[in-house]
Amino acid sequence: MRFPKMTFAGRGVGLGALALTAFTSLPAFAQEAAEGAAEAAEAAAGDTAFVFNTLLFLMGGFLVMWMAAGFAMLEAGMVRSKNVSMQLLKNIALYSIAGLMYWVVGYSLMYVDVNGYIGTFWPYSWPDAGVANEGDYAVASDWFFQMVFVATAASIVSGTLAERIKLWPFLIFVVVLTGFIYPIAGxxxxxxxxLSEMGFSDFAGSTLVHSVGGWAALAGAILLGARSDKYGPQGQVQPIPGSNMALATLGTFILWLGWFGFNGASQLALGSNADASDVSRIFANTNLAAAGGVVAALILTQLVYKKVDITFVLNGALAGLVSITAEPLTPSPFAAILIGAVGGVIVVFTVPLLDKLKIDDVVGAIPVHLIAGIWGTLAVPLTNGDTSFGTQFVGILAYGVFTFVASLVVWFILKATMGLRVSPEEEQTGLDVGEVGVEAYPEFIASRVR
Structure with a gap:
């Protein structure tokens, strides 16, 4: 197509009009460019927050996963040498079972289409490879972070029931606990x-994780009974020293390290200045509470028993950690120390109380996780004005009744069908020989039987 011929004057008018149009359009172009730049900056900021939030879940998750090693080492050191392989086997087995059950049904029961009381019975899945996730973090990172928590609850049960429970009934209970009891309550x-709608607050799980594990352990300990040589004919307590305090101490430090992921990553975000500051505050308060628990147990055992018992001190650290877990963000440094110190005091006084009740808890998990977990949850309103003591008590009661009754039913069925205890002969010889077939310390055969 050909354009019509134009005179010089026509061309001048056309160029002038074109220049005027371009000049008047500059503000619109500038506005569009600014809007485009703002959208690009917002998208970049969103991607950055997504990456940091996901990274927080993954780092927190592998720190909590490392707590499985801490529980294994702690329990291996607190039981006698003839039962060490059994404890190690239970810990690696329960972690694996928890991971499978939390995928098969647990995560969906806990988070998918929750109607107030229970979620969906269905295996959980995440986007295919190469598909961008929607939301504030990667879906699989959230699943991984939540999964390692349920393994913690099962580990609590393992330590309490050590040295006299059969392997397979214990593992079947782990299936039910990690696949159904814990997720439904969670x-x-x-x-x-x-409970969330009521205003109940449990930041990282003093009740949801630790007390749930403690209630399940208590139910099992009552039905299982004490070790045959724990209490004398007149009811007197016969101390049974653990095999290796070096392992128990190593396990405690591993758990202490893992707790930074447990509490810190429960902030659930690292995409802003405020979130990074809060995660840092949580780390600091977590450490202070653990230290408070240690010092309180250290001083109190010296005053009460005239000698310092290292097992009380180790459990004092763990009780301090459990106590601060319900609210590690809002306390001041002094409040964090005090909350943890009360946890250490709880350990010193409740371990002898359990012995008076003839409840045999090999590693002291019930005082550490159940009693200190209750204390930590009740203490939340002391530093968090958005909560109330009444609501916290309702939550503690709900979790206690549901978990204890459900666990008691499962333990009772297992006892009636499979039996829970090994034979007296196997208990005397050791579960490494009777249940596992591999001794942890084969060179100490002569000292295998007390």
Whole structure:
């Protein structure tokens, strides 16, 4: 197509009009460019927050996963040498079972379409490879972070029932605990269920994780009974020293390290200045509470028993950690130390109380995780004005009744069908020989039987 011929004057008018049009359009172009730059900056900021949030979940998750090693070492040191292989086997088995069950049904029960009391019975899945995730973090990172928590609850049960429980009944209970009991209870709070709507607060799981494990352990200890040589004919307590305090101490330090992921990553975000500051505050308060628990147990055992018992001190650290877990963000440094110190005091006084009740807890998990977990949850309103003592008590009661009754039913069925205890002969010889077939310390055969 050909354009019509134009005179010089026509060309001048056309160029002038074109220049005027371009000049008047500059503000619109500038506005569009600014809007485009703002959208690009917002998208970049969103991607950055997504990456940092996901990284927080992954780092927190592998720190909590490392706590499985801490529990294994702690329990291996606190039991007698003839039962060490059994404890190590239970710990690697329960971690694996927890991971499988939390994929098969646990995560969906806890987080998918929660109706206030229970979620969905269905295996959970995440986007295919190469598909961008929607939301504030990668879906699989959230699943991984939540999964390692459920293994912690099962580890608590393992230590309490050590040295006299059969392997397979214990593992079957782990299937039920990690696949059903823990996720259903967890949905009430972290899944947005009825306790969440009430205003119950448990930041990282003093009740949801630790007390749930403690209630399950208590139910099992009552039905299982004490070790045959724990209490004398007149009811007197016969101390049974652990095999290796070096391992128990190593396990405690591993757990202490893992707790930074447990509490810190429960902030659930690292994409802003405020979030990074809060995660740092949580780390600091977590460490202070553990130190407070250690010092309180150290001083109190010296005053009460005239000698310092290292097992009380190790459990004092863990009790301090459990106590601060319900609210590690809002306390001041002094409040964090005090909350942890009360946890250490709880250990010193409740371990003898359990012995008076003839409840045999080999590693002291019930005082550490159940009693200190209750204390930590009740202490939340002391530093967090958005909560109330009444609501906290309702949550503690709900989790206690549900977990204890459900666990008691499962333990009772297992006892009636399979039996829970090894034979007296196997208990005397050691579970490494009777249940596992591999001794942890084969060179100490002569000292295998006390």
């Amino acid at each position: 949905s009430w709070q972290w899944g947005g269920g009825w």
